[in-house]
Amino acid sequence: MDTLEKLKDGLEYNKGVITSEQAHLLGITNERMSAFAHANQIEKVARGIYVGPNTFVDEMYIAQLTKTKMIYSHETALHLHDLTDRDPLKYSVTVPSGYNSKTLLRQKFDVFSISQELLGLGKIECKTMYGNYVRCYNLERTICDMIRSKSRVDQALLPDALKRYVQREDKDLNSLMEMAEAFKIAKTIRLYMEVLL
Numbered sequence: 001m002d003t004l005e006k007l008k009d010g011l012e013y014n015k016g017v018i019t020s021e022q023a024h025l026l027g028i029t030n031e032r033m034s035a036f037a038h039a040n041q042i043e044k045v046a047r048g049i050y051v052g053p054n055t056f057v058d059e060m061y062i063a064q065l066t067k068t069k070m071i072y073s074h075e076t077a078l079h080l081h082d083l084t085d086r087d088p089l090k091y092s093v094t095v096p097s098g099y100n101s102k103t104l105l106r107q108k109f110d111v112f113s114i115s116q117e118l119l120g121l122g123k124i125e126c127k128t129m130y131g132n133y134v135r136c137y138n139l140e141r142t143i144c145d146m147i148r149s150k151s152r153v154d155q156a157l158l159p160d161a162l163k164r165y166v167q168r169e170d171k172d173l174n175s176l177m178e179m180a181e182a183f184k185i186a187k188t189i190r191l192y193m194e195v196l197l
Helices: 003-011 020-025 032-040 059-066 074-080 102-106 139-148 155-167 173-181 186-196
Strands: 017-019 043-046 050-051 093-097 110-114 123-127 133-137
Touching: 003 017, 003 020, 003 032, 003 093, 017 020, 017 059, 017 102, 020 050, 032 050, 043 059, 043 093, 043 123, 050 186, 059 102, 059 133, 074 093, 074 110, 074 123, 074 133, 074 139, 133 139, 139 173, 155 186
Parallel strands: 093 110
Antiparallel strands: 017 050, 043 050, 123 133
């Protein structure tokens, strides 16, 4: 199998996206990837990330490939979980405290930071509208994040998100209360739930 065929197979397997690391595993060098890009057989969309011809670029997925420590959160997680109809104007992400967020801020991300111990709490993978999986927070963590970050998020989204949450079959009220305890907002969450349930 020649190099171009390997590249096409890699692109097909990865839904039109391939990283330099994935290409190396297929035996394709950086020089060959650059040559394919110059010949318009692939397009470089970020450092070490390429897409095939006629591939729609899933910005959420591409951003996550380049920023491995970020997790989609807050308004963006609401959107991924269908807890709002509003498309996010910019992506909200959470990173560990001390993380250098300059690049993310330059790229117009809304960046939240949290201690390493709480960073992974409620982390799951969600499917984007283009079928790629990205790291985000689960329903319960998203609700807690929206409440505890009320000064930085659009509070108009919260009532509808809470109503949608309590109507969901996959909600986990025990998990919600455990997370609320971890974030020290249990009393607030209880008040909301008493009104809605």
